[in-house]
Each structure stands twice: as structure tokens, then as C-alpha cells.
Amino acid sequence: MARIRALDGTAPRAVEGPWRLLTTAPGACAGPGDLPADGSWIPAAVPGTAAAALSEAGLWSESEPAPLHDKDIWYRTRLTGTGRERLRFEGLATLCEIWLDGVRVEVSDSMFRAVTVEAELTGEDDLVLCFRSLAAGLARPHKRGRWRPRLATPGSLRVHRTSLLGFMPGWSPVIDLVGPYRPVTRARAAEGAVEADLRASLEGTTGLLVARLRLPGHEAETATLRCDGRDATLMRREPGLYAGELVLPGIEPWWPHTHGEPRLHAVEAEVGGVRYVCGRVGFRSLALTRPFEEGLGLAVNGVPVFCRGACWTPADLVGLSGTPASYRPMLDLAREAGVNMLRVPGITLYEADAFHDLCDERGILVWQDLMLANFDYPHDDPAFAESLAAELADLLDRTQTSPSLAVVCGGSEVWQQAAMLGLPREAWSGGFPTATLPDLVAARRPDLLTVPNSPSGGDLPFSVRAGATHYFGVGAYLRPFEDARRAEVGFASECLAFANVPEPESLRRAALTDPADPRWAMGVPRDRGADWDFETVRDHYVATLYGADPARLRHEDPARYLALGRAAVVEAMEATFAEWRRDRSRTAGGLVLSWRDLAPGAGWGLIAHDGLPKSAWYALKRAFRPVQVLLTDEGLDGLRVHALNETPETVTASLRLTVLDATGKAVAKAERSVTLPPRGALAWSSAELLGRFFDATCAYRFGPAIHTLSHVALIDGTGTALAEAFHFPLGRDVAPTALGLIADLSEAEGGFVLRLSTERPALGVAIDLEGNGRPTDNHFHLVPGFARSISLVGTQGRPGGTVTALNGGDLLRF
Numbered sequence: 159m160a161r162i163r164a165l166d167g168t169a170p171r172a173v174e175g176p177w178r179l180l181t182t183a184p185g186a187c188a189g190p191g192d193l194p195a196d197g198s199w200i201p202a203a204v205p206g207t208a209a210a211a212l213s214e215a216g217l218w219s220e221s222e223p224a225p226l227h228d229k230d231i232w233y234r235t236r237l238t239g240t241g242r243e244r245l246r247f248e249g250l251a252t253l254c255e256i257w258l259d260g261v262r263v264e265v266s267d268s269m270f271r272a273v274t275v276e277a278e279l280t281g282e283d284d285l286v287l288c289f290r291s292l293a294a295g296l297a298r299p300h301k302r303g304r305w306r307p308r309l310a311t312p313g314s315l316r317v318h319r320t321s322l323l324g325f326m327p328g329w330s331p332v333i334d335l336v337g338p339y340r341p342v343t344r345a346r347a348a349e350g351a352v353e354a355d356l357r358a359s360l361e362g363t364t365g366l367l368v369a370r371l372r373l374p375g376h377e378a379e380t381a382t383l384r385c386d387g388r389d390a391t392l393m394r395r396e397p398g399l400y401a402g403e404l405v406l407p408g409i410e411p412w413w414p415h416t417h418g419e420p421r422l423h424a425v426e427a428e429v430g431g432v433r434y435v436c437g438r439v440g441f442r443s444l445a446l447t448r449p450f451e452e453g454l455g456l457a458v459n460g461v462p463v464f465c466r467g468a469c470w471t472p473a474d475l476v477g478l479s480g481t482p483a484s485y486r487p488m489l490d491l492a493r494e495a496g497v498n499m500l501r502v503p504g505i506t507l508y509e510a511d512a513f514h515d516l517c518d519e520r521g522i523l524v525w526q527d528l529m530l531a532n533f534d535y536p537h538d539d540p541a542f543a544e545s546l547a548a549e550l551a552d553l554l555d556r557t558q559t560s561p562s563l564a565v566v567c568g569g570s571e572v573w574q575q576a577a578m579l580g581l582p583r584e585a586w587s588g589g590f591p592t593a594t595l596p597d598l599v600a601a602r603r604p605d606l607l608t609v610p611n612s613p614s615g616g617d618l619p620f621s622v623r624a625g626a627t628h629y630f631g632v633g634a635y636l637r638p639f640e641d642a643r644r645a646e647v648g649f650a651s652e653c654l655a656f657a658n659v660p661e662p663e664s665l666r667r668a669a670l671t672d673p674a675d676p677r678w679a680m681g682v683p684r685d686r687g688a689d690w691d692f693e694t695v696r697d698h699y700v701a702t703l704y705g706a707d708p709a710r711l712r713h714e715d716p717a718r719y720l721a722l723g724r725a726a727v728v729e730a731m732e733a734t735f736a737e738w739r740r741d742r743s744r745t746a747g748g749l750v751l752s753w754r755d756l757a758p759g760a761g762w763g764l765i766a767h768d769g770l771p772k773s774a775w776y777a778l779k780r781a782f783r784p785v786q787v788l789l790t791d792e793g794l795d796g797l798r799v800h801a802l803n804e805t806p807e808t809v810t811a812s813l814r815l816t817v818l819d820a821t822g823k824a825v826a827k828a829e830r831s832v833t834l835p836p837r838g839a840l841a842w843s844s845a846e847l848l849g850r851f852f853d854a855t856c857a858y859r860f861g862p863a864i865h866t867l868s869h870v871a872l873i874d875g876t877g878t879a880l881a882e883a884f885h886f887p888l889g890r891d892v893a894p895t896a897l898g899l900i901a902d903l904s905e906a907e908g909g910f911v912l913r914l915s916t917e918r919p920a921l922g923v924a925i926d927l928e929g930n931g932r933p934t935d936n937h938f939h940l941v942p943g944f945a946r947s948i949s950l951v952g953t954q955g956r957p958g959g960t961v962t963a964l965n966g967g968d969l970l971r972f
């Protein structure tokens with residue numbers, strides 16, 4: 159059953175502290191009585207990690223992280239108060255002994271399970287947590303699996319319930335995660351275990367809230383359940399247990415923010431004059447739009463939803479902070495970018511309640527992997543199976559009222575790892591993810607979808623058309639952009655990994671502006687054992703798109719090298735999602751690898767280590783627009799224009815298609831009024847819009863091409879472009895030339911606005927905002943007659959910076 163977060167308005171309180179921390183050699187002290195009297199204890203924040211505490215004391219550095227798993231790490235505090243209390247430890251990383259007044263009262267061997275201890279307090283009690291050396295635990299003999307992945311070492315990680323973060327060189331920094339990283343709370347045991355089982359569902363326009371509340375100590379025959387200003391009576395089924403349901407006709411449903419409002423409704427119960435706050439629920443339905451084997455597809459409230467977003471990475475790798483303040487900036491950027499799904503992958507850790515609360519509020523669906531990745535896990539070991547089932551129960555209980563949680567997946571690349579090593583299908587398919595996981599999830603959250611593994615679903619786990627796939631055709635496998643269509647991806651739960659170059663300001667902050675700096679390579683991700691990294695992937699597309707020599711530019715003109723790298727990723731992201739979101743596409747979603755860099759440099763992240771968005775984030779913000787216009791190349795059939803409206807409101811706009819030559823002169827154009835129905839789409843050929851033959855794709859080659867690009871825009875009644883798209887039939891000429899680019903900074907209500915215009919087409923216009931703040935859009939193309947007004951957010955004082963274009967000869971200062 160889910161835990162109620164507040165009792166009569168008061169939630170369980172944190173153990174006050176202050177906490178102190180001490181490190182010892184592994185096994186040097188059997189218990190608290192053996193700790194040295196003159197030990198060098200330092201202050202430690204709880205929740206928090208040893209790395210964060212040691213960093214605060216100047217004894218550890220994120221830039222040069224010292225090992226911590228090779229030590230025993232002790233936390234100590236005093237508990238005041240008397241009486242029987244329930245102590246709850248929400249997350250202990252990883253091998254932890256709990257000692258109270260010199261007596262070991264509990265042992266935890268899982269980072270992913272909460273631990274509860276009841277104790278009789280006497281007034282001044284000594285609470286000690288000992289985190290035993292994980293390195294020592296990993297070194298003990300264990301049964302080997304059927305395969306050994308390259309992703310992480312050592313192989314004994316398969317039997318330990320701990321995060322793979324810190325064990326994946328080339329993927330994440332080697333930072334050891336140790337300590338009570340989630341809250342430690344206390345509550346009076348006499349109050350009993352207050353629990354709530356709340357099942358919110360939606361049938362048509364009617365919400366149904368089924369409740370089973372365990373409220374010990376109450377003898378009343380009935381309780382009252384309240385939601386959305388309405389109430390229902392719950393009957394006492396047995397002492398302290400009340401059950402019933404509340405029917406809510408006409409309830410406002412919860413939607414992903416791209417498709418509607420993520421409406422939440424407070425729930426509370428009252429019995430015997432005591433009020434129990436049960437959190438908030440959202441009413442939504444979730445269903446598959448087709449058989450999983452044909453490609454995962456999700457419908458929310460009966461409406462197919464194109465899921466787009468990224469694979470989540472922790473907001474704070476050092477301290478593992480689970481506070482709203484740590485999550486909010488990242489999730490605000492996700493919503494701003496049009497992200498409607500985040501996947502928590504199996505190489506990381508389960509996020510705190512605040513993460514799910516904020517995703518609920520922001521209308522962002524959550525795909526949750528179990529913390530299983532690549533290894534051959536011992537599901538046939540009863541102790542392992544019991545621990546895994548308990549951690550899943552913990553997750554589902556504390557997120558039971560979260561409407562954003564949508565998919566629970568049996569882990570990351572477990573099936574793929576075995577299949578790629580050549581093992582037969584019976585060695586990797588089936589088992590726990592298909593035989594056990596669905597029932598475990600249905601018992602607590604029957605409204606969720608389960609996926610066996612990411613990827614899975616086809617003849618091979620990574621078959622791109624089936625189930626959920628990890629698609630890196632465009633990206634690691636160096637395929638042309640056209641492969642995004644040719645592959646007929648069903649649902650990409652991981653895709654489009656590049657070594658994304660941070661913005662110049664992020665590089666200046668990290669003192670990492672030269673790609674020839676030996677430290678640069680440390681921030682570039684790579685697959686262990688590969689003779690290439692993801693910077694060579696990006697360089698491939700730089701050479702393909704711009705005819706440049708990345709190796710030469712890297713040494714002779716590093717600023718140009720980095721600018722072309724940022725722009726190449728933009729083109730790859732926008733082109734791929736244009737193919738996937740067009741009409742006739744069978745793709746139902748794409749989640750980019752990954753959300754945020756865990757270290758300074760050109761990592762996979764859409765967000766740099768310092769929190770500033772990269773060019774890829776701006777590209778996806780445009781690619782993910784709920785009201786969108788796209789251009790796709792249909793060869794001999796010319797261009798196809800797609801206008802999408804995922805919102806619940808009708809959109810009336812002007813559609814303007816313009817074909818331009820290199821000087822910016824229009825050689826063909828068309829304009830018409832369009833009405834996009836709610837959650838609908840329209841499409842036209844370029845011939846239909848222009849009303850005549852025009853070789854828009856330069857497919858017929860009847861003489862030299864007279865145009866270099868096509869531009870389409872959806873324009874609202876105020877003259878503002880809701881969305882734009884571009885097509886370059888002959889490629890992108892970025893030879894520097896005079897463009898007539900103008901940048902004008904002005905102060906407006908709420909901040910500053912940078913107005914940009916050009917006399918000739920400007921490609922890859924980049925705003926470098928120096929010092930603080932960021933533009934709301936960046937790394938975009940600009941054509942004559944379509945001035946852009948870009949808001950600058952987060953600035954302090956009058957901002958300054960530069961504007962450049964890939965094909966521009968001048969650097970503009972503002």
C-alpha cells in the first residue's frame with residue numbers, strides 16, 4: 159500500500175542531526191565501540207553522500223574524485239526524545255549496518271530499498287550508520303553470469319543492488335556513491351502504520367478513485383474520502399481498515415503538457431475528526447495503440463501521443479540531492495523544450511518523490527527502468543528475486559498516486575547484450591521481465607504499461623521496427639539522415655547520441671575552450687573497447703553536411719570546428735524528428751541519449767554540466783513543438799508540408815511557403831489560410847501549394863537549380879511565426895559572405911529582447927550570451943522578411959554578447 163505523506167497535516171519529521179562522518183579502513187572497526195576516540199569526524203548533511211560531505215570539508219574533489227568504495231564510512235547522530243518510534247531510511251548506498259546504542263539492529267544490502275526500524279528511545283540514543291566497503295564486497299567470490307558486459311566492471315555488480323554510476327568509464331565520471339542519500343525520518347510507532355491504497359482511473363469523462371485506507375486506532379464505522387470538492391463514504395472492513403470508491407463524473411483529466419493540462423486533484427480522508435492528507439492524483443487512461451511487437455505506441459485518454467524527450471541523468475551526481483530545488487531547473491527546461499517523456503534508465507537510480515511530483519505538475523510522462531542493465535542477473539536466486547520485488551514495491555508504493563509514471567521496463571540492454579554476444583534466443587528472452595514483472599506491477603499499479611527490456615520486441619532485441627528500440631542509425635552508425643525514414647522505427651527508447659558541444663559560455667566557465675586540450679577527451683563519451691568515440695561521430699556529420707575537414711579545423715580554427723559541430727547536431731536532431739513526426743510515419747516516440755552531462759565537456763547531454771542548454775536542446779525545442787510545421791523531401795513528388803496540432807484547441811494560421819535563391823530572393827511562393835483541428839494534422843505537396851510544377855527537391859535536374867533553400871512558416875494572427883522549417887536541396891553552403899545580419903537589443907517588459915534580421919539567408923545563427931542568462935532560441939536559420947525576436951532570460955543587468963552565422967563574414971556585438 160502507498161504511504162500517506164501527512165497525518166493530520168503533519169508529515170513524518172526528519173531525524174534532526176547534526177550528523178557527523180568518519181572514514182576508516184575496511185573492516186578496521188567491527189562496530190561503533192571500536193571507533194577511535196580521536197577520530198576526525200566532519201559534519202555531514204543527511205540526506206546526502208559521503209562525497210558531498212567530504213567535498214564540503216575540502217577533502218574530496220569532483221574534478222579529481224578519490225575512491226570511497228575502498229573504505230568503511232560511518233555516520234553518527236544523537237536521537238532525543240523518548241518512547242517507541244519508527245525510524246525509516248529511504249535510501250542507503252549500499253552495504254549498510256544500522257546501529258542503535260551499540261547494537262546492530264538492521265543490515266541493508268540494497269541501495270534501492272527503504273529500511274524501517276522500530277526502537278524504544280530513552281532520551282539520548284546513539285544512532286550510527288556504517289557503510290561497509292563496497293569494493294570489499296565486490297571482491298568476494300560469486301557465481302559468474304552467462305555473459306560479461308563491457309559497459310561496467312567488475313562482474314560481481316550483477317549480484318549487488320547498487321547503481322552502475324561510477325562503474326562505467328567512458329559513460330560517467332568515476333564518482334563513488336556512498337551514504338544515506340535519501341531522507342531518514344522518524345514517527346511515533348503508537349500511531350501505527352498509516353497506509354493508503356489509491357487507484358485512480360478514467361473511463362471516458364468519469365474518474366474513479368478506489369481507496370483502501372489503513373488507519374490504526376479508529377473504531378468509527380465509516381470514514382470520508384474527498385477529491386475535487388466531492389466526497390464518498392468508506393466503510394470499515396476490519397479494525398482500522400476502510401474501503402470504498404468515489405465516482406467523479408466530468409472530472410478534469412491529466413494530460414501530458416503537449417496535449418492538454420496536467421490536472422491534479424488533492425485527496426484526503428477524515429475519520430474520527432482526524433484528517434489524513436493523501437497527496438494528489440491525476441485521472442488518465444493509458445493504452446497501447448498497437449501490439450507491442452509492431453512497435454510501442456501510447457495513447458493517453460484515448461489520444462495517440464508522440465512521446466519525445468530524453469534519457470534522464472541525475473541532477474546532482476555528487477550529492478544525489480532529491481529536493482525540488484535540485485530537480486526544478488532541469489524539469490523546467492524539459493517542459494520548455496516540449497519534452498513529454500523522460501526515461502530513467504537502468505544504469506542510474508530511482509529518483510526521489512520530488513522528481514515524480516514535479517513531472518506530475520509539468521505534464522511529463524515517466525518511463526521507469528528497473529535498475530538492471532547489461533548484466534546476466536541471478537533472477538533464479540530467491541534472495542535476489544525477493545530483493546528486486548521489494549525495491550519495485552517500494553517504487554510503486556511511493557508513486558502510486560503519480561499520473562506521470564507510465565511505463566515500467568525490466569531494465570536496459572540486458573537482452574541486447576546477450577543477443578549481440580551471439581547467445582541463442584532462449585538464453586536472453588522471457589524469464590523475469592515477461593513472466594513476473596507484469597504481475598508485480600499490476601498488483602500495485604494496474605494502470606501502467608510494462609515493457610520487458612529496453613530494447614526488446616523483435617526477432618532481435620534491437621530490431622528497429624518492433625517493440626522499443628535503441629536507434630543509432632543516424633548517429634553512432636553514421637547513416638545518412640534518410641535512414642531515419644528507411645529504418646521505420648517503431649519507438650526509440652534511446653537514440654541520437656552525439657558528443658554535443660556546450661555553448662561557448664559553458665566552455666569558458668569550465669576553462670575548456672580548446673578541443674586540443676588533453677582534458678577535452680575526458681568529457682567525450684565512448685563505448686568501452688571501441689576504436690572510435692562520439693566526437694568522431696559528430697565529426698562525420700560535420701564533414702558530410704558542410705564539406706569541412708574536421709581534423710584540420712580542430713587544430714587550425716577550433717572556434718569554427720566547434721561551431722560546425724554544434725550546427726551538425728542541430729541538423730541531425732531536427733531532420734530525424736521531422737521524419738518521425740510526419741504523416742505516414744509509423745514512429746510513435748523518440749528519447750534522446752541523454753538529458754544532462756555528468757561532467758564538463760562534450761558529453762551526450764542536451765544540457766551542459768553547468769546547467770546551460772546546448773545546441774541540441776534548442777534543436778529539440780523546435781522539433782518538439784506541439785504546433786509544428788515540417789518539410790520532408792519526397793524526391794520526384796517534391797516537398798511535403800506537414801502541419802501538426804497536438805493541443806486541444808483549434809489553431810487558425812497562415813501557411814507560407816517560400817523558395818529562395820542564394821541572395822534571399824523569392825523565386826516561388828505560396829500562402830494560404832489553414833485551420834488545424836484539435837489534435838489533428840494536415841499535409842500538402844509543394845505542387846499543391848504552389849499550383850504548378852516546380853522542382854523543389856532538384857530531383858529532375860532540368861538545368862541548373864535556381865534556388866538554394868525552401869522555407870515554410872505557420873504564422874498566427876499577430877504575424878508571429880508559430881513554427882518554421884527549412885529544406886536545402888543542394889546542401890548547406892557555409893562559405894562566409896556578407897549577409898546584412900542585424901542584431902538589435904532592447905529592453906522589454908520582463909527582460910531584454912534581441913531582434914535579429916538579415917538581407918540574405920543566414921544559416922546556423924548563434925547567440926553567445928556572455929556572463930549570465932540564455933536566449934530562448936538559438937542555432938537557427940534566418941531568412942529575409944522573417945525577423946526573429948529572441949527573449950533573453952536569466953540575465954542580470956544589461957546583457958552583452960555576440961551573434962554569428964555559419965555563412966556570415968562578420969561577428970556582431972550587442
